[in-house]
Amino acid sequence: MKFAYRFSNLLGTVYRCGNLNFTCDGNSVISPVGNRVTVFDLKNNKSNTLPLATRYNIRCVGLSPDGRLAIIVDEGGDALLVSLVCRSVLHHFHFKGSVHSVSFSPDGRKFVVTKGNIAQMYHAPGRKREFNAFVLDKSYFGPYDETTCIDWTDDSRCFAVGSKDMSTWVFGAERWDNLIYYALGGHKDVIVACFFESSSLDLYTLSQDGALCVWQCDTPPEGLRLKAPTGWKAELLQGAEEEEEEEEEETTVRGKATPAAEEQQGKVKYSRLAKYFFNKEGDFNNLTAAAFHKKTHLLVTGFASGIFHLHELPEFNLIHSLSISDQRIASIAVNGSGDWIAFGCSGLGQLLVWEWQSESYVLKQQGHFNSMASLAYSPDGQCIVTGSDDGKVKVWNTFSGFCFVTFTEHSSGVTGVTFTATGYVIVSSSMDGTVRAFDLHRYRNFRTFTSPRPTQFSCVAVDCSGEVVSAGAQDSFEVFIWSMQTGRLLDVLSGHEGPVSSLCFNPVRSVLASASWDRTVRLWDMADSWRTTETLGLTSDALAVTFRPDGAELAVATLNSQITFWDPENAVQTGSIEGRHDLKTGRKELDKVTAKHSAKGKAFTTLCYSADGQSVLAGGMSKFVCIYHVKEQILRKKFEISCNLSLDAMEEFLNRRKMTEFGNLALIDQDAGVEDGVVIPLPGVKKGDMSSRHFKPEIRVTSLRFSPTGEPRAAGCWCWEGWGSVLLGFWAQGAHRGPVTSALRDKVGQSFWLALGPAVLSEDTEGGGLRPAGR
Known part of the structure; x- marks a missing residue:
């Protein structure tokens, strides 16, 4: 089937929250991205997102010692047992509470999860098929506050659990006669990490205030006796x-x-050998993450200021002290050989892999840390350019999934991006009053187009020859025309009585279509002194306009949730689609309107024709993306771009139990400031500052594009609002592997991408012989 799309890849965000893991061979990094998991192949320079999703953002990921299985736990306590070999979900489980960490034993027979102030040990699933993959073996009590970290001994006989009550507890995985549990103190802050020494019960504990305690055990692991x-x-x-x-x-x-x-032989006893401090200068800097490589005795610690240290234990010799950013380091991982160190910064959405011996970066990726506003395909379909509200323009490779260049010349949010016909020039518009052209050969900004007086540009378009650049103004209601070769302003097109929302050039003729909030779409003839040839009257504000690939039809999305189709030659409306019922907008936590009126004010904000011109792809303020048949004016396919309940506007029904006489309970963030190490302002307050407010990012599609080539290996993408920018790509089924011509475009599938705030997704069809590159 042509529209049998399924998820294929996600671009734009490389790390969101949770813990990082290296695979067994040490060549790949497993990174949680929102409610999905992405695997970055460092040897082949490719990224691949697993085709699975959790209900909430992922909290922690536990990897089995053989690298075949992974346990993924989200913020709601739901767990997925995933096979990394066949990339499928094997089992669902609910831990009935918020899980902080999960860790497999080195022999792979058991795993421990920390939930609240207890630690639970489960029998790990085997390779044979089981009715219940998770069987609870034992629950361990002891800490008085929430648990934070886990570490196992090499022989899987004992494990240690750190807690927020400033204590570390050592438990026996078996019923040992001389070790039931052992509590270690000595810290004055929350325990961040604890590590066993190689082939020993000696322990290292690290607290949030930057203190390291070295504990020595008087009993070797062989000295433990079964009860x-x-x-x-x-x-x-x-x-x-x-x-x-x-x-x-x-x-x-x-x-x-x-x-x-x-x-x-008596009971097992611990004694503290030494205590070291990282903050020797006296400046308070919270320790937020740590990792320990047992073979090389390498300790890596990350801090809230973006600084990380490398020490050699147990002598505590400093090897390196560097800073990767000014944001908090949320997670650290070391590969099996101890050569590569992975850092994750949730504030910037940054993922770094550093080789500490050569002091060079193996991987350095950072997504948009603000909403992604627009995207565009290159003419050959190999690259995608994205613009964001953070003022950055990024170019992504659709096959590898990596960003290979970032332009930071804009000083305000980017509102529109597009490629020229050659594919070597990118043109972007911004709210800073400039339109810039970037060269992909030399990676530089070689043209800057400005208006006579300062204005804010809301959209941009380039004609098929690449010589004429146009941009629409949001405040002056005008359309500006420049020459690409000279950079001079050629003309200013006036006539609109509202902000210009969208521009599009006719692919065949030199005609520019401009959509505005004044309920009109104007057609400007570029070859005849830029005069207005036609004015199309609409019933509501125009939000998006696009031409069919052959230039014989025009599609316009309006504020009343309609898509109207026009004949640009005769200025006659040829059809319309009512999309209000297809949007099926979700309801926010703070909404007070009824379900009957929840779809009011929702509309499609972005449109795109397929390569054959028979279908149109539409998205807007909803979690759904719709594909319509233009001629029949019917809905062909509707996709749900995300099932992440950590985003707003996802629920179909509101929970009225949260509405109290004092207001909505959703306004109060119960965990505000606790994880980020914010100082509690009032004595006796255990849950952070109750005056702080927490707002979920709203899900909405900001831009979407079909592949311009129409080939099945590169489907399409869209941008959506959420946890950073997301690009979603979808792959379509097709049997033709050769060059795609105009006669074959209606016979093969194609891909599409969409931008959802800060990321990008792609889809693959069920069945069919085609697969994305790298599989």
């Missing part, structure tokens, strides 16, 4: 021993000698 069973188990074992004693009398001699040896 004698009691009850019916003891009777069974005693009967078995009596049968063995009757057969072999020599075993009785050894049996009498062992109790005397066991009585000489």
Whole structure:
């Protein structure tokens, strides 16, 4: 089927929150991105997003020792058992509470999750098919506050759990006679990380105030003794021993000698050997993340100021002290060989992989840390350019999924981006009053177009020859025309009585269509002194306008949720689509309107024709993207771009239990400032400052594009608002592998991309022989 799209890849955001993990071979980084997981292949320079999603943002990811399985837990406590080999979900489980961390034992037989102030140990799923993959073995109590971290010994006999009550607890994974649990103090702040020494019970603990304690155990791991069973188990074992004693009398001699040896050995004890401090200069800098490589004794610590240290333990020798940014380092991971270190900064959406011996970057990626406003395909379909409210213009490779150049010349939000016909020049408009042209050969800004008086540009368009650049003004209601070669202003087109919302050039003729909030679409002839040839009257404000690839039809999206189709030659309306019911807008947490009126004011804000011109792709202030058949004016396909409940406007029904006489409980962030290390302002307050407010990012599609080539390996994408910019790509099914001509475009599928705030997604069709590059 031509429209059997499925998710393929996500671009634009490389890290959001949670913990980073290296694969067993150390060549790939597993990074949680919102409610999805992306695998970055550092050897082949490719990224791949797993085709699965959780209900909320991912909190933690646990990787099995063999690298075949992963446990993904979201903020709501829902867990997914995922096979990284076949990239599918094997089991669903709910932990009935917020889980902070999850860790497999080194032998892969068990895993521990920390939930609240307890630690629960489960039997890890095996390779054979099981009815219940997660079987609870034991619950460990001890900490008085929430648990924060886990670490196992090399032989999987014990594990340590850190807590916010400034203590670290050592538990036995088996019923040891000389070690049931052991509590370690010595810190004055929250425990951030704890690590066992290699082949030992010696322990390192790190607290948020930058203190490191070195603990020595008087018992080796081999000195742990199993506790004698009691009850019916003891009777069974005693009967078995009596049968063995009757057969072999020599075993009785050894049996009498062992109790005397066991009585000489006491309980396991710890003693503190040393205590070190990272903040020696006296400036307070919270320690936020840490990782320890046991083979090389390398300790990596990250701080809230963006600084990270490399120390050699147990001597605490400083190797490196560098700063990667001014934002908080949220997660650190070290690969198996100890050569590469991965850093994740949630504030900037930044992911870095650093080789500390050569002091060079293996990977350095950063997404838009603000809403992605627009995107455009290159003519060959190999690149995507995105513009964001953070003032940056980024160019992404659709096959590798990486950003290879970032332009930062704009001083305000970017409102529109587009490629020229050659594909080597990018033109962008911004609210700073400039339109800039960037060269992809030399990676520089070679043209800057300005208006006679300062104005804010809301959209941009370039004609098919690449010689005429136009931009629409939001405040002066005018359209400005420049020459690409000279950079001079050629003309100012006046006539609109409202802000210009969208511009589009006719692909065949030199005709410019401008849509405005004054309920008109004007057609300007570029070859005849830029005069107005036609004015199309609409019933509502025009939000988006686009030409069909052959230039014989024009589609306009209006504020009343309609898509109207026009014949630009005769200025006659040929059809219309009512999209209000297809939008199916979700309701925000703070909405007070009824479901009957929840769709009012919602409309499609971006349009795009398919390569064959038979379908139109539409998106707007909704979590759905619709594909309509132009001739039949029917809905062909509707996609739900995300199921992440951590975003706003996702719910179809409001929870009235949150409405109290004092206001909506959604206004109060229960966890404000606790994780980021904000100082609690009032004594006795345990949940942060109750005056702080938390607002979820709203999901909405800001831009979408079909692949201009119409080939099935590169479908399309859209941008949407959410946790940073997201680009979604969708791949369509097709059997033709050769060059795509105009005669074949209606027979093969194509891809489309969409921008959703700060990221990009792609889709793949079910069945069919085609797969994205790199699979």
